[in-house]
Amino acid sequence: MLEFSNPSLNNSYNQTSDQILIEIDYENRLIAEDYINTLISTFDSDGIFERQLEYKNTIEFVDSRSKFLEKELSLIENKKQNFKKSNKLTDLQLNASYTSNLIGAYDSELFQLRSQKELLYLLNDEINLNDYALLPINFGLENQSINGLISEFNLLIKDRDRFLNSGAGNKNPLVLNITSQLDNLYKNIKLSIISYEKSLDLQIDKIVAKESELDIFYSDVPENEKILRSIERELEIKEALFLLLLQKKEEASVNFAVVNPTIKIIDNAMSTRNPVYPSKLNIMLFAAILGIIIPILLLFIWFTLDNKIHTKDDIAHLNLPLLAEIPHVESSDIKEIGEIAVSSRSNLIESIRMLLANLSYVIKKSSGNTILITSLVKGEGKTLISTHLSKLISFRNDKVLLVGTDLRNPQIHTYLGIDKYASQGLADYLYKDNLDWKDILLSEGDLDILLSGVIPPNPAELLNSEKYSQFIDEAKKIYDYIIVDSAPCLLVADTVQKANLYDSTICVVRANHSTTGIIKYFQDNKNLFNNLSLVLNSVGNSARYGYKYGYQYGYKYGYNYGYGYGYSEDE
Known part of the structure; x- marks a missing residue:
């Protein structure tokens, strides 16, 4: 089965004639020809089918009523036969007064009115059984108002069926609108039937009253003759109605058989071999222009909006020493501190060794060197640098102390594989008076580690305290190198307020x-820091911007108040 969708179909017609020209643009001319021919044929068939359906419904209606009338005629004839037989009646001569022109006129009019009433009953029964189907027309009812309403009802039924057959559902706005009009017409037909029935009843009552007046003059007519006349009158009405329905059935049958097409096809669909659209030349020119302009425009936007640092050339204008370039590493390649061996030869370790070698040109003392490692914002890798640098310095048999001063979001514990509250740390020492910082150190070979400890509500005040300065002075006397992993200096004031305590400062830029x-x-602000130097981290991952760093680093700056001052609920 071929599915033909979204054709560009156009039609035009001349207002002075009844001819319509149908055109279609499609990539396959043979399919387009078949489409138009099938469309016209289907439209013609639908018109014939709709008119045949109307006549078919009329035939079915007449057939059903004819069977009913046949039974009634049989009953009336048997009644007449039994009456004559039981009363031993033969052919009687009616009284001359009953053959008068007046009685004949009354009888004729009464017959006509009762015939109309019987047809009205038949129509009312059909309407009560109707479920949005075509109603019979031209079956003998003489009320033009009712016939007009039925014709309008049938036209709306055809429109509703056409929408439903084309795929529209019962909730389609057009279907709902037509259904509403059908319901209104249905009510109007019912009201017209009731009104017409009342009118017929009044006319019948008047004629019956007039006949009753005449019957006074003929009170001497035998009762049997009156009854026989009543039976014969009823028989005549049923016979006339039966013959009328047979006549309408024949008319509908003839119309059903000779329905003519609704349209006349002058020419079948014809197509040209040369395409009308698109123009190959225009497409090639358009593609060539777009192929040049769009890449240039995208590159221009890309480099205009790019404000990231990618290489060391982007920071050369700062005139600050660049100690090392740390390559990009995946999180799976980053080891814990305890797993780093002196013989490690990974790209990360080698770049840290390069950093350590260059750092020797910055450091002026043989012992008691304090090095602040910080960054501007979160996620630039300062903890990675501080932990690995501390471990590599310890391999030289130097005494090294790694201090976590990022009291807001400590990360050193992640490189130890422990919970951040597994051991007390710097915050506990600064807050408690009876705690010695040497008792809470963690050791990894020649490397001692002082974690940040519990997250306090006042980290800036603790780091700016005199006790912290005393701690640094004491550590200088014991250790050759003190590596301080601090908070980002652009986000909080924790780092900047004590930056002059440290001999050297390394800022990590990612x-x-x-x-x-x-x-x-x-x-x-380089005057705030001593011996300020830079380290460019995560170099070599510039395949695309929106870079995803090789390890997880998340900052959540805020205060976590607990049950005790400076302690969290987790502790």
């Missing part, structure tokens, strides 16, 4: 993440 706008912070 490629494809940090923007050129915020990096100017160090250019404007």
